[in-house]
Amino acid sequence: MKNFISVADVDNIDALVAKALAFKKEALKSQTLGANKRLGLLFLNPSMRTRLSTQIAAENLGMKVIVFNVGQDGWALEFEDEAIMSGNTVEHVKDAAPILGKYFDVLGIRTFPSLQNKVDDYSELYIQQFMKYAGIPVLSLESATLHPLQSLTDIITIQETFREQRRPRIVLTWAPHVKALPQCVANSFAQWVNAWGKADFVITHPEDYELDEKFTKGATYEPNQDKALHGADFVYVKNWSTYTDYGRIYNNDPAWMLTAKKLESTNNARVMHCLPVRRNVELSDEILDSANSIVTQQASNRVWAAQAVISELLGNK
Amino acid sequence: MKNFISVADVDNIDALVAKALAFKKEALKSQTLGANKRLGLLFLNPSMRTRLSTQIAAENLGMKVIVFNVGQDGWALEFEDEAIMSGNTVEHVKDAAPILGKYFDVLGIRTFPSLQNKVDDYSELYIQQFMKYAGIPVLSLESATLHPLQSLTDIITIQETFREQRRPRIVLTWAPHVKALPQCVANSFAQWVNAWGKADFVITHPEDYELDEKFTKGATYEPNQDKALHGADFVYVKNWSTYTDYGRIYNNDPAWMLTAKKLESTNNARVMHCLPVRRNVELSDEILDSANSIVTQQASNRVWAAQAVISELLGNK
Amino acid sequence: MKNFISVADVDNIDALVAKALAFKKEALKSQTLGANKRLGLLFLNPSMRTRLSTQIAAENLGMKVIVFNVGQDGWALEFEDEAIMSGNTVEHVKDAAPILGKYFDVLGIRTFPSLQNKVDDYSELYIQQFMKYAGIPVLSLESATLHPLQSLTDIITIQETFREQRRPRIVLTWAPHVKALPQCVANSFAQWVNAWGKADFVITHPEDYELDEKFTKGATYEPNQDKALHGADFVYVKNWSTYTDYGRIYNNDPAWMLTAKKLESTNNARVMHCLPVRRNVELSDEILDSANSIVTQQASNRVWAAQAVISELLGNK
Numbered sequence: 001m002k003n004f005i006s007v008a009d010v011d012n013i014d015a016l017v018a019k020a021l022a023f024k025k026e027a028l029k030s031q032t033l034g035a036n037k038r039l040g041l042l043f044l045n046p047s048m049r050t051r052l053s054t055q056i057a058a059e060n061l062g063m064k065v066i067v068f069n070v071g072q073d074g075w076a077l078e079f080e081d082e083a084i085m086s087g088n089t090v091e092h093v094k095d096a097a098p099i100l101g102k103y104f105d106v107l108g109i110r111t112f113p114s115l116q117n118k119v120d121d122y123s124e125l126y127i128q129q130f131m132k133y134a135g136i137p138v139l140s141l142e143s144a145t146l147h148p149l150q151s152l153t154d155i156i157t158i159q160e161t162f163r164e165q166r167r168p169r170i171v172l173t174w175a176p177h178v179k180a181l182p183q184c185v186a187n188s189f190a191q192w193v194n195a196w197g198k199a200d201f202v203i204t205h206p207e208d209y210e211l212d213e214k215f216t217k218g219a220t221y222e223p224n225q226d227k228a229l230h231g232a233d234f235v236y237v238k239n240w241s242t243y244t245d246y247g248r249i250y251n252n253d254p255a256w257m258l259t260a261k262k263l264e265s266t267n268n269a270r271v272m273h274c275l276p277v278r279r280n281v282e283l284s285d286e287i288l289d290s291a292n293s294i295v296t297q298q299a300s301n302r303v304w305a306a307q308a309v310i311s312e313l314l315g316n317k
Numbered sequence: 318m319k320n321f322i323s324v325a326d327v328d329n330i331d332a333l334v335a336k337a338l339a340f341k342k343e344a345l346k347s348q349t350l351g352a353n354k355r356l357g358l359l360f361l362n363p364s365m366r367t368r369l370s371t372q373i374a375a376e377n378l379g380m381k382v383i384v385f386n387v388g389q390d391g392w393a394l395e396f397e398d399e400a401i402m403s404g405n406t407v408e409h410v411k412d413a414a415p416i417l418g419k420y421f422d423v424l425g426i427r428t429f430p431s432l433q434n435k436v437d438d439y440s441e442l443y444i445q446q447f448m449k450y451a452g453i454p455v456l457s458l459e460s461a462t463l464h465p466l467q468s469l470t471d472i473i474t475i476q477e478t479f480r481e482q483r484r485p486r487i488v489l490t491w492a493p494h495v496k497a498l499p500q501c502v503a504n505s506f507a508q509w510v511n512a513w514g515k516a517d518f519v520i521t522h523p524e525d526y527e528l529d530e531k532f533t534k535g536a537t538y539e540p541n542q543d544k545a546l547h548g549a550d551f552v553y554v555k556n557w558s559t560y561t562d563y564g565r566i567y568n569n570d571p572a573w574m575l576t577a578k579k580l581e582s583t584n585n586a587r588v589m590h591c592l593p594v595r596r597n598v599e600l601s602d603e604i605l606d607s608a609n610s611i612v613t614q615q616a617s618n619r620v621w622a623a624q625a626v627i628s629e630l631l632g633n634k
Numbered sequence: 635m636k637n638f639i640s641v642a643d644v645d646n647i648d649a650l651v652a653k654a655l656a657f658k659k660e661a662l663k664s665q666t667l668g669a670n671k672r673l674g675l676l677f678l679n680p681s682m683r684t685r686l687s688t689q690i691a692a693e694n695l696g697m698k699v700i701v702f703n704v705g706q707d708g709w710a711l712e713f714e715d716e717a718i719m720s721g722n723t724v725e726h727v728k729d730a731a732p733i734l735g736k737y738f739d740v741l742g743i744r745t746f747p748s749l750q751n752k753v754d755d756y757s758e759l760y761i762q763q764f765m766k767y768a769g770i771p772v773l774s775l776e777s778a779t780l781h782p783l784q785s786l787t788d789i790i791t792i793q794e795t796f797r798e799q800r801r802p803r804i805v806l807t808w809a810p811h812v813k814a815l816p817q818c819v820a821n822s823f824a825q826w827v828n829a830w831g832k833a834d835f836v837i838t839h840p841e842d843y844e845l846d847e848k849f850t851k852g853a854t855y856e857p858n859q860d861k862a863l864h865g866a867d868f869v870y871v872k873n874w875s876t877y878t879d880y881g882r883i884y885n886n887d888p889a890w891m892l893t894a895k896k897l898e899s900t901n902n903a904r905v906m907h908c909l910p911v912r913r914n915v916e917l918s919d920e921i922l923d924s925a926n927s928i929v930t931q932q933a934s935n936r937v938w939a940a941q942a943v944i945s946e947l948l949g950n951k
Contacts, residue, residue, distance in 0.1 A: 028353065036640045036662065038690065048413070052383060052420050059381055065688060065695055091910035095922065095929065096682070099909070102684050102934035178403045218406065239908040275416070276408035280401040288412065300419035303337065345670065365730070369700060369737050373672065376698055495720045593725035593735070597718040605729065612729065617736035 001312035003131055003138045005124070006146050006188070007195045013023040020156050024301070027060050034315055036065030041067045041102035041141065044077070044126070049275060049299050050141045050149065054108055057306035060173035061314065066104075072095065077131055093126075097133035106137045106313050111182040113144035113182050114246030121145060137313040145212075150274050151192035152305040156304070157298045158199075158234055167200050168233035169267070173225055174205035175282035176252045177239035185274045186240045187215040202226035206251040208242055211270035225256060232266040237283050238272045248273055260286045270294045319579045320448055320455045320631035322441070323463050323505070324512045330472065337473050337625035341618070342630060344377050350633055351380030357421035358384045358458065361394070361443070362429040366592060367458045368465065368498055370619035377620070377626055383421075392448050396446055410443075414450035423454045423630050428497050430461035432564030439529070454630040462529075464501040467591050469622040470510035474615045475516075475551055478587055485550035486584070490542055491522035492599035494556035503557045504532040504589045511535035512602045521545035523568040525559050542573060549583040554590045554600050587611045635946035637765055637772045639758070640780050640822070641829045647789065654790050654942035656787060657936070661694050668697030674738035675701045675775065678711070678760070679746040684775045684783065687936035688742055692944055694937070700738075700874075712764055715868040727760075738948050741768050744775035747816050749881030755779060756846070771947040772936035778801055781818040784908050785826035786939040791932045792833075792868055795904055801834050802867035804899070807859055808839035809916040810886045811873035819908045820874045821849040838862035842876050859890060866900040871907050871917050894920045899942035904928045 001009055023029065040060040041051060045094055045135055046069075055065045072078060077096060078089035084241060085092065109130050111120035121144040131138045140148055145249040162168045172189055190211060190278055194199045201219040203211070204227075229235060237258050242248045256281070271287050273295050279285055318326055327333055335580045340346065358368060363386075372382045373426055387394060394413060395406035402409065422531050428579050430438035438461040448455045457465055479485045489506055507528060516537040520528070521544075539545040548550060559565045574597070579625040580586060588604050590612045596602055604610055635643055644650055657663065662751060673692040675685060689699045705710060708779075711730060712723035719726065734741055743764050747755035754777040765772045776784055781915050796802045806823055824845060827835045835853040837845070838861075855863040862867060871892050876882045891914070907919050913919055921927055 040686070048385070048387075049416060050409075052357070053384065055383060056420060066689060068686065070682075070684070073429075078913070082914070082919060085912040086915050090912070091682075092913050095909055095911060095913075099683060099933045100686075100929045102930065103690055103937065275412055277405070277412060278402040279395070279409050279412075280399070281403050285399060296415045296419065299416045303420065365704075365725075365735060367701070369674070369734075370701065372700060373737060423868065470875070495754060592729055594729060595719040595724070595725050596712070596729075598720050613732045616733040620737065 001309070004309045004313060005127060005138065005140045005143065006150070007192050013017070013192070013196050015309050016152065016312070017156050017159055019311065020152070020304040021160060023307045024304040028270055029317065030311055031060070033064050033311055033314055034061035037105040037314060038064045038066065038103070039106045039108060040100055040101065041065060041069070042070045043110045043141070044108050049302055050110065053302035054141060054306045054315055056151070057303050058310055060307055061310055063310070075183070076305060079126055090208045093129045094133055097130050098135060101135040106139055106310065107134050108141045109137040109143070109240070110141035111143055113184070115180055115182065115241060118238070118246040119128070125129065125245055136237060139309065139313060142184055142243055144180040144182070145184055146188040147274070148188055148192070149302065149305055149309065151188040152184055152309065153298060154189055154236070154272060154300045155192055155196055156301050156305055157272065157294060161294060162233060168199060169231050170199045170201050170234045170236065171228050171232040172203045172238065173228065173258065174209050174256060175237045175239045176254055176256050177278060177282060180241035180247055181239050181247050183211055183240040183243055186211055186238050189236055190219055191215045202228050206253065206285060207208060207257065208241065208244070208250045211240070215238045226262065226265065229262055232269040235263070235266060235269045235271050237271060239282055257282060257284060258287060259284045260290070263292060264288065268292070272298055318626070321465060321626045322396060322444060322448070322455065322460065322626055323465055324468070326508050330444055330513050333469065333629070334473050334476055336628065337469070337618070337621040338477060340377070340624045346400060347573050347628055347633065348377070348379045348633055351375060351378035354422040355381045355383065355420070356423045356425060356627070357469045358382060358425040359417065360384070360386045360458070362427050364427055364458065366616050366619055367427065368422045371458060371466070371623045374620050374623035375396050376402040377622045377624055378628055378631065380627070384588070386409055396443055410446045414447050415452060418452035420473060421453060423456055423627065424451050425458045427455040427458035427459070428460055430501070432497055432499065432558060435563040442616070450601055452468040456626065456630060459501055459621065462501055463505040463508070464591070465505055465509070466622050467502055467618065468476045468505040469626065470615060470618045471506055471553070471589060472513055473510055473618050473622055474589065474611060480549060480609060486519065486548050487516045487551045487553065488519045488521060488549040489553045489555065490543050490545065490575065491573060491577060492554045493571055493573050494545035494595060494599060496564050497564055498556050500528055500560055503528055503555050506553055507536055508532045519545050520532055523570065525561070525567045526557065528557070528604040531598065543579065543582065546579055551586050552580070552583060552586045554588060556599055574599060574601060575604060576601045577607070580604065580609060585609070589615055638774065638782060638947060639765070639774045639777065640782055640814060641785070641826050647826070647830050650780060650786065650946070651790050651793055652941050653784070653945065654935070654938040657694070657941045658938040659669055663696070664792040664945055664950065665696050667945055668692060668695035668947055670740040672700065672737070673700045673740045673944070674701060674708050674912045675741060675742040676733055676734065677701070677703045677744045677775070679744050680742055681775065683933050683936055684744065687774060687801055688940045690784070691940035693935050694941055695873055695945055695948065697944070700822055713760055720931060727763045728767055731764050732769060732930045735769040738770060740771045740944065742773040742775045743777070745777055747778035747818070749814055749816065749875060757921040773943065773947060777817055778816070779818055780822040780825070782822055782826070782909070783936065783939050783943065785821055785822040786943065787935045788823055788870070788906060789826055789830055790935050790939055791906065791928060795928060796867060801832060802834045803865050803868060804835050804868045804870065805862050806837045806865040806868070806870045806872065807862065807892065808843050809871045809892060810872045810890050811912060811916060814875035814881055814883050815873050817845055817874040817877055820872050825868060827851045836862050840886045840887065840890065842878070843874065845874070845877055860896065860899065863896055864899045869897070869900065870931060873916055891916060891918060892921060893918045894924070895919065897926060902926070906932055909933055914915060
């Protein structure tokens with residue numbers, strides 16, 4: 001694996017999931033693989049689970065890790081080609097990235113979308129430039145439009161939870177939120193479930209919250225949340241802002257919050273969320289505090305997902 | 318030791334002090350105890366000595382350490398049950414703590430009081446919720462009302478300094494300050510000296526600065542600072558805001574600043590302070606720069622105090 | 635080497651350069667030198683290259699490293715003697731430094747100049763006080779007037795690049811910038827090239843941008859940039875604010891920006907810059923993107939410079 005930016009970087013999802021679950025059984029089984037290698041984790045935006053789980057994963061492989069918060073610990077970066085840098089940005093990615101490529105063996109980057117400029121965001125301008133200039137494997141810690149470490153965790157969690165000999169029904173449902181959020185987690189989950197190909201996959205959301213077809217193609221769209229939830233084995237709850245008229249909140253109808261009542265028509269569905277979750281806005285307390293919620297298991301699997309990916313980036317096929 | 322939140326978590330203070338002093342002699346004597354264990358240090362408020370000394374202590378035991386500044390590196394946390402999270406907090410402790418419990422083996426937490434809501438502060442709402450939901454040993458790095466790592470350090474420092482075959486006279490004196498500060502260090506010092514039981518313990522402060530009796534019971538209160546200092550072997554200098562009418566500054570009389578003149582009536586007392594200290598506000602330069610001051614020794618003992626406590630939390634009886 | 639604050643701390647520049655180049659060939663050759671030693675990196679100002687390269691260097695020597703951002707992670711420090719600390723500073727360097735000296739074996743410090751008070755800045759008040767009170771070797775990560783790790787890197791880079799049997803012509807040229815910057819990098823580069831003594835050294839800058847003679851003495855001053863550049867083997871580009879009438883921008887003439895056109899009269903000069911660089915303000919894209927630029931090589935040599943210095947501070951002669 002050369003970089004890890006999207007599911008397209010993965011040859012075999014099942015093999016990667018199996019590798020992650022093997023690390024879950026024996027965290028230190030490849031403790032020398034990363035000896036004398038160093039992972040840089042560059043955060044252009046804040047993080048908790050991603051930062052902690054990725055650092056732990058790399059250390060489990062014997063790597064050294066340095067976390068670096070750009071803007072806070074260092075410099076505001078410039079990404080525009082031929083910029084005359086007389087404004088607030090103090091360093092161009094063309095100058096910063098090659099040096100990070102000299103200091104580290106693998107470079108993890110988190111960079112949120114602007115939600116202002118869809119063309120830039122959906123071209124993945126920032127992380128693409130890091131890949132272009134760093135000269136070492138780049139690991140997405142969530143980029144403008146995708147969050148592949150989260151999605152791999154999600155597939156791992158579904159696979160270890162669902163034991164029946166049939167295709168699970170997986171429902172991705174939009175939920176209300178107080179802020180305009182990226183489409184990353186939803187895009188990425190759709191992309192991975194479709195690529196995995198082992199589920200009946202339904203997406204439900206209010207009008208105006210359509211996602212980019214390049215990620216959702218293969219899923220069934222059901223505008224009625226109640227109908228979508230019927231018979232679900234897994235319900236993935238997530239807010240996102242609008243894609244077509246970009247980065248807005250049009251409808252924040254609290255009726256879309258997932259409640260225990262709504263779960264009744266499901267197949268005793270497991271409820272998933274990437275966290276952090278706004279309780280009683282996206283998801284009710286009663287669900288999060290019930291046995292149906294697998295959000296903690298999901299988040300703790302982040303370590304094994306990251307460990308599997310980093311081991312591949314280190315050349316361990 | 319299951320958690321370390323107050324002196325009540327300690328079976329035997331003398332044994333813990335002895336353990337700390339043994340680490341001071343040989344820092345790396347238990348270098349494998351924490352192998353493949355990880356300590357998370359979660360700071361909801363800033364820290365220097367506590368952060369550094371605790372990280373060093375854990376590394377001396379062979380642990381890996383990750384420091385995490387909540388709010389700065391990550392998210393503002395919600396602590397209220399049943400909150401409808403449509404405001405500024407982005408994650409509930411009920412969701413964050415269990416995941417930290419999966420990522421770490423021991424969880425250190427610093428959380429200051431609001432100084433607005435005495436009931437919440439004195440119920441130790443924040444750290445209690447972390448203990449309830451994390452599922453792993455919790456180590457206080459200073460909580461709303463107590464600072465037990467500091468107090469253990471204080472007892473260690475007194476014990477290694479005082480060589481006479483009698484009970485030392487220890488005086489805790491209030492000092493002026495420019496800001497309203499927590500009562501933690503004073504509460505905790507009182508609680509530990511009382512539990513230790515090997516000193517004559519006097520507390521002096523202006524009217525209105527009474528501390529909670531549950532911590533001070535056993536100490537003698539002397540309203541006159543000069544009288545209190547008479548014959549003192551140790552003088553612990555510390556500001557705190559009012560407890561009864563909560564979190565205020567009523568009297569900031571500079572006459573309460575400890576000076577060399579005031580030390581004259583003591584038994585050539587050693588002067589202690591938890592640091593950081595406001596020079597020439599709480600304590601005069603002449604004292605801090607003299608041989609009477611043991612504040613550096615005290616702060617450097619923070620490493621050994623933390624190391625003794627963490628070794629117990631790791632199950633090393 | 636007792637401290638590393640300026641070139642005056644170095645016995646033999648050539649030997650130090652050779653040591654650095656030996657580490658560049660074999661990074662882990664002294665992997666046990668720093669075993670059970672700890673480096674503290676204290677940033678009173680932000681950093682990217684310095685922070686990362688110094689941490690990596692110390693880890694290559696087997697040291698443990700803790701990075702600490704003062705002000706952000708901790709406290710605002712007081713440096714004035716006899717200050718009555720009733721303002722914003724919460725801890726005096728006299729109290730903080732000795733404790734850092736107990737926690738660490740080597741202490742790295744970054745502290746920028748105020749650019750307000752030339753006497754304080756040029757007395758190196760801050761770093762001198764750390765040296766006075768810490769009681770352990772102090773490593774400058776850039777101080778008010780000098781940046782010796784950068785300058786050592788610069789000498790290393792020149793030495794490994796220039797293969798001819800003659801003295802290279804090195805030109806330090808002022809460049810425009812949008813902010814008032816310290817004189818550190820220019821001062822320090824001048825000080826080191828002069829001490830090294832193996833080059834013909836020319837400095838060019840607009841009127842009013844004279845540097846302190848104690849650093850530049852030995853160099854030739856040429857007010858005309860075109861004349862200065864003629865026949866140059868190395869061109870070091872850097873902005874600095876005024877020294878005499880301190881900390882100002884008098885002339886920000888874009889004609890001083892280094893361009894490919896200006897390079898034509900040089901001896902196909904290698905172009906150097908300490909980074910971060912404002913593209914198309916200090917230096918044009920066409921130069922930075924050309925083979926003449928050695929800025930990435932220069933920045934990556936920061937690791938080996940730091941590693942050579944730290945190994946000396948650890949007593950490895």
